[in-house]
Amino acid sequence: MKITAIETQVCHARMRNWIFVKVLTDQPGLWGWGEATLEWHTRAVVGAIEDISQLLIGEDPRRIEHLWQMMYRQHFWHGNGIVRGTAISGIDIALWDILGKIHGVPCHELWGGRVRDYIRLYCHLGGGKMEDFYQTKPDDANRFGELAQQAVADGFTAFKSMAVPETMPLEGLQPIHYAEACVKAMREAVGDSIDIMVDCHARPSPRMGMQFAKALEPYGLYFFEEPCWPETMDDIALIQRAVKTPIASGERLVGVHAFREMLEKRAVSVIQPDITHCGGLTEVRRIAALADAYRVSVAPHNPQGPVSTAASIEFGFSAPSYIICESVHNDVPWRVDVVSEGFTVEPKGRVVYPNQRPGLGIEINEDEVKKHPFEQEVLQRTFYKDGSVGDW
Protein backbone atom coordinates (compact mmCIF):
# COMPACT_ATOMS: atom_id res chain seq x y z
CA MET A 1 0.00 0.00 0.00
CA LYS A 2 1.39 3.40 -1.00
CA ILE A 3 0.63 7.11 -0.65
CA THR A 4 0.13 8.46 -4.17
CA ALA A 5 -0.64 12.14 -3.57
CA ILE A 6 -1.23 14.73 -0.86
CA GLU A 7 -3.67 17.46 -1.83
CA THR A 8 -4.77 20.63 -0.07
CA GLN A 9 -8.22 22.14 -0.48
CA VAL A 10 -8.69 25.67 0.82
CA CYS A 11 -12.15 26.77 1.95
CA HIS A 12 -12.65 30.42 2.88
CA ALA A 13 -14.71 30.69 6.10
CA ARG A 14 -14.56 34.44 6.88
CA MET A 15 -12.03 34.71 9.68
CA ARG A 16 -10.13 31.64 8.57
CA ASN A 17 -9.30 29.76 5.44
CA TRP A 18 -9.87 26.14 6.37
CA ILE A 19 -7.06 24.07 4.85
CA PHE A 20 -8.26 20.51 4.30
CA VAL A 21 -5.59 17.90 3.59
CA LYS A 22 -6.46 14.83 1.50
CA VAL A 23 -3.95 11.97 1.52
CA LEU A 24 -4.62 9.61 -1.40
CA THR A 25 -3.46 6.00 -1.71
CA ASP A 26 -3.09 3.41 -4.45
CA GLN A 27 -6.11 1.54 -3.04
CA PRO A 28 -9.30 2.55 -4.89
CA GLY A 29 -11.57 4.67 -2.70
CA LEU A 30 -9.10 4.81 0.20
CA TRP A 31 -8.07 8.30 1.31
CA GLY A 32 -7.85 10.24 4.55
CA TRP A 33 -8.89 13.76 5.59
CA GLY A 34 -6.82 16.08 7.75
CA GLU A 35 -6.90 19.79 8.52
CA ALA A 36 -4.03 22.30 8.69
CA THR A 37 -5.81 25.60 9.19
CA LEU A 38 -3.55 28.45 10.32
CA GLU A 39 -5.19 31.82 9.97
CA TRP A 40 -3.15 34.48 8.12
CA HIS A 41 -0.60 31.81 7.07
CA THR A 42 -2.64 29.94 4.48
CA ARG A 43 -0.24 30.22 1.55
CA ALA A 44 2.72 29.26 3.74
CA VAL A 45 1.03 26.12 5.11
CA VAL A 46 -0.13 24.99 1.66
CA GLY A 47 3.47 25.37 0.47
CA ALA A 48 4.86 23.54 3.50
CA ILE A 49 2.52 20.60 2.86
CA GLU A 50 3.76 20.45 -0.73
CA ASP A 51 7.37 20.45 0.51
CA ILE A 52 6.75 17.69 3.08
CA SER A 53 4.74 15.57 0.65
CA GLN A 54 7.97 14.94 -1.29
CA LEU A 55 9.10 12.79 1.66
CA LEU A 56 5.89 10.76 1.80
CA ILE A 57 4.81 9.95 -1.76
CA GLY A 58 5.40 6.23 -2.33
CA GLU A 59 5.52 5.40 1.40
CA ASP A 60 3.18 3.03 3.25
CA PRO A 61 0.45 5.16 4.93
CA ARG A 62 0.08 2.60 7.75
CA ARG A 63 3.53 3.40 9.19
CA ILE A 64 2.26 6.55 10.86
CA GLU A 65 4.92 6.90 13.57
CA HIS A 66 7.70 6.26 11.05
CA LEU A 67 6.27 8.86 8.67
CA TRP A 68 5.80 11.32 11.55
CA GLN A 69 9.50 10.95 12.42
CA MET A 70 10.39 11.63 8.78
CA MET A 71 8.18 14.72 8.64
CA TYR A 72 9.52 16.11 11.93
CA ARG A 73 13.22 15.24 11.68
CA GLN A 74 14.27 14.87 8.07
CA HIS A 75 15.71 17.59 5.87
CA PHE A 76 17.62 18.92 8.89
CA TRP A 77 15.13 21.54 10.17
CA HIS A 78 12.91 20.12 12.86
CA GLY A 79 9.16 20.60 12.51
CA ASN A 80 8.70 22.61 15.70
CA GLY A 81 7.74 25.94 14.12
CA ILE A 82 4.10 26.82 13.74
CA VAL A 83 3.91 26.60 9.91
CA ARG A 84 5.63 23.25 9.54
CA GLY A 85 4.03 21.95 12.76
CA THR A 86 0.63 22.75 11.25
CA ALA A 87 1.53 21.11 7.92
CA ILE A 88 2.73 17.94 9.71
CA SER A 89 -0.42 17.93 11.83
CA GLY A 90 -2.74 18.07 8.82
CA ILE A 91 -1.01 15.14 7.13
CA ASP A 92 -0.80 13.12 10.37
CA ILE A 93 -4.55 13.51 11.04
CA ALA A 94 -5.29 12.21 7.52
CA LEU A 95 -3.01 9.18 8.06
CA TRP A 96 -4.97 8.19 11.20
CA ASP A 97 -8.22 8.56 9.22
CA ILE A 98 -6.78 6.15 6.64
CA LEU A 99 -5.68 3.65 9.31
CA GLY A 100 -9.15 3.64 10.90
CA LYS A 101 -10.70 3.03 7.47
CA ILE A 102 -8.30 0.13 6.79
CA HIS A 103 -9.31 -1.58 10.04
CA GLY A 104 -12.98 -0.54 9.81
CA VAL A 105 -13.06 1.13 13.24
CA PRO A 106 -13.27 4.71 14.56
CA CYS A 107 -9.85 6.17 15.45
CA HIS A 108 -10.56 6.03 19.20
CA GLU A 109 -10.79 2.23 18.90
CA LEU A 110 -7.21 2.22 17.60
CA TRP A 111 -6.01 3.94 20.79
CA GLY A 112 -7.34 1.54 23.40
CA GLY A 113 -11.07 2.10 23.07
CA ARG A 114 -13.57 4.50 24.52
CA VAL A 115 -12.79 5.95 27.98
CA ARG A 116 -16.03 7.97 28.39
CA ASP A 117 -19.67 7.94 27.29
CA TYR A 118 -19.85 11.47 25.94
CA ILE A 119 -17.80 14.66 25.48
CA ARG A 120 -18.94 18.06 26.68
CA LEU A 121 -18.64 21.02 24.28
CA TYR A 122 -18.21 24.67 25.11
CA CYS A 123 -18.88 27.56 22.75
CA HIS A 124 -17.59 31.06 22.21
CA LEU A 125 -19.91 33.95 23.04
CA GLY A 126 -21.77 34.39 19.76
CA GLY A 127 -21.13 30.77 18.77
CA GLY A 128 -18.19 31.62 16.55
CA LYS A 129 -19.55 34.83 15.00
CA MET A 130 -16.34 36.82 15.06
CA GLU A 131 -17.97 40.22 15.72
CA ASP A 132 -19.67 38.95 18.91
CA PHE A 133 -16.59 37.19 20.24
CA TYR A 134 -13.82 39.60 19.34
CA GLN A 135 -15.50 42.99 18.92
CA THR A 136 -17.97 43.29 21.80
CA LYS A 137 -16.75 46.40 23.59
CA PRO A 138 -15.23 45.84 27.03
CA ASP A 139 -17.34 48.70 28.46
CA ASP A 140 -20.55 46.96 27.33
CA ALA A 141 -21.05 44.53 30.22
CA ASN A 142 -24.77 44.13 29.45
CA ARG A 143 -23.94 42.74 26.00
CA PHE A 144 -21.70 40.11 27.62
CA GLY A 145 -24.65 39.14 29.83
CA GLU A 146 -27.02 38.88 26.84
CA LEU A 147 -24.62 36.74 24.84
CA ALA A 148 -24.05 34.51 27.87
CA GLN A 149 -27.79 33.91 28.16
CA GLN A 150 -27.91 33.13 24.42
CA ALA A 151 -25.17 30.48 24.84
CA VAL A 152 -27.21 28.78 27.56
CA ALA A 153 -30.39 29.08 25.45
CA ASP A 154 -28.46 27.32 22.66
CA GLY A 155 -27.99 24.37 25.02
CA PHE A 156 -24.42 24.93 26.23
CA THR A 157 -23.42 24.42 29.86
CA ALA A 158 -20.08 26.19 29.35
CA PHE A 159 -18.87 29.10 27.24
CA LYS A 160 -15.80 31.25 26.70
CA SER A 161 -15.57 35.03 26.46
CA MET A 162 -12.95 37.66 25.76
CA ALA A 163 -13.77 39.85 28.73
CA VAL A 164 -10.20 41.09 29.21
CA PRO A 165 -9.52 44.14 27.04
CA GLU A 166 -6.36 44.94 25.10
CA THR A 167 -4.03 46.70 27.50
CA MET A 168 -0.61 48.31 27.39
CA PRO A 169 2.10 46.68 29.53
CA LEU A 170 0.85 48.75 32.43
CA GLU A 171 -2.50 50.48 32.80
CA GLY A 172 -4.50 51.68 35.75
CA LEU A 173 -7.78 50.47 37.14
CA GLN A 174 -10.12 51.04 34.18
CA PRO A 175 -9.43 47.83 32.19
CA ILE A 176 -9.54 45.80 35.39
CA HIS A 177 -12.96 47.26 36.21
CA TYR A 178 -14.21 46.60 32.66
CA ALA A 179 -13.22 42.94 32.89
CA GLU A 180 -14.75 42.59 36.33
CA ALA A 181 -18.04 44.17 35.20
CA CYS A 182 -18.26 41.87 32.17
CA VAL A 183 -17.63 38.70 34.16
CA LYS A 184 -20.05 39.83 36.89
CA ALA A 185 -22.73 40.44 34.24
CA MET A 186 -22.18 36.99 32.73
CA ARG A 187 -22.26 35.25 36.12
CA GLU A 188 -25.45 37.08 37.11
CA ALA A 189 -27.02 36.24 33.74
CA VAL A 190 -26.44 32.47 33.90
CA GLY A 191 -26.00 31.58 37.58
CA ASP A 192 -23.52 29.28 39.24
CA SER A 193 -24.39 26.05 37.42
CA ILE A 194 -22.87 27.25 34.12
CA ASP A 195 -19.11 27.23 33.56
CA ILE A 196 -17.59 30.51 32.34
CA MET A 197 -14.14 30.81 30.80
CA VAL A 198 -12.16 33.96 30.02
CA ASP A 199 -9.55 33.97 27.26
CA CYS A 200 -6.97 36.75 27.59
CA HIS A 201 -5.45 35.94 24.15
CA ALA A 202 -2.11 36.61 25.87
CA ARG A 203 -2.94 40.33 25.60
CA PRO A 204 -1.75 41.34 29.09
CA SER A 205 1.79 41.73 30.29
CA PRO A 206 2.71 39.36 33.14
CA ARG A 207 1.81 41.98 35.78
CA MET A 208 -1.48 42.99 34.11
CA GLY A 209 -2.28 39.29 33.72
CA MET A 210 -1.78 38.87 37.45
CA GLN A 211 -4.09 41.82 38.19
CA PHE A 212 -6.85 40.48 35.91
CA ALA A 213 -6.54 37.01 37.45
CA LYS A 214 -6.83 38.41 40.98
CA ALA A 215 -9.80 40.63 40.09
CA LEU A 216 -11.73 37.78 38.44
CA GLU A 217 -10.93 35.17 41.09
CA PRO A 218 -14.21 35.69 43.04
CA TYR A 219 -16.35 34.75 40.02
CA GLY A 220 -15.33 31.08 39.98
CA LEU A 221 -14.11 30.82 36.39
CA TYR A 222 -13.83 27.28 35.02
CA PHE A 223 -10.48 28.36 33.63
CA PHE A 224 -8.56 31.56 32.83
CA GLU A 225 -6.76 31.28 29.51
CA GLU A 226 -3.43 32.68 28.23
CA PRO A 227 -3.01 35.38 30.91
CA CYS A 228 0.23 36.48 29.24
CA TRP A 229 2.58 35.49 26.42
CA PRO A 230 3.54 31.80 26.24
CA GLU A 231 7.14 33.06 25.92
CA THR A 232 6.85 34.16 29.58
CA MET A 233 6.08 30.70 30.96
CA ASP A 234 7.56 31.45 34.41
CA ASP A 235 5.11 34.33 34.79
CA ILE A 236 2.16 32.11 33.83
CA ALA A 237 3.35 29.77 36.57
CA LEU A 238 3.41 32.67 39.07
CA ILE A 239 -0.22 33.51 38.22
CA GLN A 240 -1.20 29.83 38.53
CA ARG A 241 0.29 29.84 42.06
CA ALA A 242 -1.27 33.18 43.06
CA VAL A 243 -4.95 32.39 42.41
CA LYS A 244 -7.23 29.41 42.93
CA THR A 245 -8.66 29.85 39.39
CA PRO A 246 -7.28 27.12 37.09
CA ILE A 247 -4.96 28.61 34.46
CA ALA A 248 -5.05 27.24 30.89
CA SER A 249 -2.63 27.68 28.00
CA GLY A 250 -0.91 25.86 25.14
CA GLU A 251 -2.73 26.62 21.87
CA ARG A 252 0.41 28.20 20.36
CA LEU A 253 2.82 25.41 21.38
CA VAL A 254 4.18 22.85 18.93
CA GLY A 255 5.56 19.51 20.05
CA VAL A 256 5.80 17.58 23.29
CA HIS A 257 9.02 19.44 24.19
CA ALA A 258 7.19 22.76 24.52
CA PHE A 259 4.53 21.15 26.72
CA ARG A 260 7.26 19.51 28.80
CA GLU A 261 8.46 22.98 29.83
CA MET A 262 4.92 24.09 30.68
CA LEU A 263 4.29 21.00 32.79
CA GLU A 264 7.68 20.98 34.51
CA LYS A 265 7.07 24.57 35.60
CA ARG A 266 3.60 23.65 36.94
CA ALA A 267 2.36 26.64 34.92
CA VAL A 268 -1.22 25.48 34.25
CA SER A 269 -4.07 23.26 35.38
CA VAL A 270 -5.30 22.78 31.82
CA ILE A 271 -3.24 22.27 28.67
CA GLN A 272 -4.81 23.32 25.37
CA PRO A 273 -2.93 21.61 22.54
CA ASP A 274 -4.30 22.33 19.09
CA ILE A 275 -4.32 19.04 17.18
CA THR A 276 -3.95 20.90 13.88
CA HIS A 277 -0.77 22.65 15.08
CA CYS A 278 0.93 20.67 17.84
CA GLY A 279 1.99 17.72 15.65
CA GLY A 280 -1.34 16.05 14.94
CA LEU A 281 -2.96 13.10 16.65
CA THR A 282 0.38 11.29 17.00
CA GLU A 283 1.93 14.12 19.01
CA VAL A 284 -1.15 15.11 21.02
CA ARG A 285 -1.31 11.57 22.40
CA ARG A 286 2.28 11.95 23.65
CA ILE A 287 1.47 15.39 25.10
CA ALA A 288 -1.62 14.04 26.89
CA ALA A 289 0.35 11.10 28.29
CA LEU A 290 2.91 13.52 29.70
CA ALA A 291 0.14 15.69 31.18
CA ASP A 292 -1.27 12.58 32.86
CA ALA A 293 1.96 12.27 34.83
CA TYR A 294 1.27 15.74 36.29
CA ARG A 295 -2.50 15.15 36.72
CA VAL A 296 -3.14 18.11 34.43
CA SER A 297 -6.34 18.29 32.35
CA VAL A 298 -6.56 18.47 28.55
CA ALA A 299 -9.01 20.72 26.70
CA PRO A 300 -8.03 21.05 23.03
CA HIS A 301 -8.03 24.36 21.21
CA ASN A 302 -10.49 23.94 18.35
CA PRO A 303 -11.95 27.06 16.75
CA GLN A 304 -11.20 25.91 13.17
CA GLY A 305 -13.03 23.72 10.68
CA PRO A 306 -14.88 20.41 10.86
CA VAL A 307 -11.92 18.02 10.41
CA SER A 308 -10.21 19.64 13.40
CA THR A 309 -13.39 19.06 15.41
CA ALA A 310 -13.68 15.40 14.37
CA ALA A 311 -10.02 14.83 15.30
CA SER A 312 -10.52 16.58 18.67
CA ILE A 313 -13.56 14.40 19.40
CA GLU A 314 -11.91 11.09 18.39
CA PHE A 315 -8.93 11.96 20.58
CA GLY A 316 -11.23 12.90 23.48
CA PHE A 317 -12.92 9.51 23.50
CA SER A 318 -9.50 7.92 24.09
CA ALA A 319 -7.83 10.39 26.50
CA PRO A 320 -8.66 9.99 30.23
CA SER A 321 -7.66 13.54 31.29
CA TYR A 322 -9.74 15.23 28.60
CA ILE A 323 -12.37 17.49 30.20
CA ILE A 324 -14.12 19.54 27.50
CA CYS A 325 -13.84 20.49 23.80
CA GLU A 326 -13.96 23.97 22.28
CA SER A 327 -16.50 24.29 19.45
CA VAL A 328 -17.89 26.83 17.02
CA HIS A 329 -21.24 26.41 15.29
CA ASN A 330 -22.07 29.89 14.03
CA ASP A 331 -18.96 31.02 12.11
CA VAL A 332 -20.42 30.46 8.63
CA PRO A 333 -24.01 29.39 7.87
CA TRP A 334 -22.89 26.68 5.42
CA ARG A 335 -20.61 24.88 7.90
CA VAL A 336 -22.92 21.85 7.98
CA ASP A 337 -22.91 21.61 4.17
CA VAL A 338 -19.13 21.10 3.98
CA VAL A 339 -18.99 17.94 6.07
CA SER A 340 -20.86 14.77 6.92
CA GLU A 341 -20.05 13.80 10.53
CA GLY A 342 -20.20 10.43 12.28
CA PHE A 343 -20.67 11.75 15.82
CA THR A 344 -23.93 13.20 17.12
CA VAL A 345 -24.45 16.30 19.25
CA GLU A 346 -27.27 16.32 21.79
CA PRO A 347 -28.83 19.82 21.44
CA LYS A 348 -29.74 19.97 25.16
CA GLY A 349 -26.46 20.18 27.04
CA ARG A 350 -24.38 20.10 23.83
CA VAL A 351 -22.71 16.80 24.53
CA VAL A 352 -21.22 14.61 21.80
CA TYR A 353 -21.91 10.89 21.47
CA PRO A 354 -19.28 8.75 19.78
CA ASN A 355 -18.77 8.24 16.10
CA GLN A 356 -19.27 4.63 14.92
CA ARG A 357 -17.90 5.14 11.40
CA PRO A 358 -14.32 4.18 10.47
CA GLY A 359 -11.47 6.64 10.99
CA LEU A 360 -12.58 10.18 11.82
CA GLY A 361 -16.06 9.30 10.58
CA ILE A 362 -16.27 12.27 8.24
CA GLU A 363 -16.48 12.98 4.56
CA ILE A 364 -15.80 16.42 3.07
CA ASN A 365 -18.12 17.69 0.34
CA GLU A 366 -15.54 18.85 -2.21
CA ASP A 367 -18.13 20.55 -4.43
CA GLU A 368 -19.22 22.66 -1.47
CA VAL A 369 -15.58 23.52 -0.66
CA LYS A 370 -15.10 24.77 -4.24
CA LYS A 371 -17.87 27.33 -3.69
CA HIS A 372 -15.66 29.11 -1.11
CA PRO A 373 -12.21 29.57 -2.65
CA PHE A 374 -9.29 31.28 -0.90
CA GLU A 375 -9.73 34.90 0.11
CA GLN A 376 -7.42 36.95 2.27
CA GLU A 377 -8.53 36.54 5.88
CA VAL A 378 -9.99 39.65 7.54
CA LEU A 379 -7.00 41.34 9.15
CA GLN A 380 -7.18 41.69 12.92
CA ARG A 381 -4.60 44.15 14.15
CA THR A 382 -4.22 45.99 17.42
CA PHE A 383 -2.59 49.32 18.13
CA TYR A 384 -2.66 50.96 21.52
CA LYS A 385 -3.89 54.53 22.08
CA ASP A 386 -0.40 55.91 21.47
CA GLY A 387 -0.06 54.09 18.14
CA SER A 388 2.28 51.37 19.35
CA VAL A 389 1.69 47.75 18.41
CA GLY A 390 -0.45 45.66 20.72
CA ASP A 391 -1.53 42.03 20.96
CA TRP A 392 -4.85 41.09 19.39
Ligand SMILES: [Mg+2]
Ligand atom coordinates in the same frame (compact mmCIF):
# COMPACT_ATOMS: atom_id res chain seq x y z
MG1 LIG B 1 -7.33 31.07 23.20
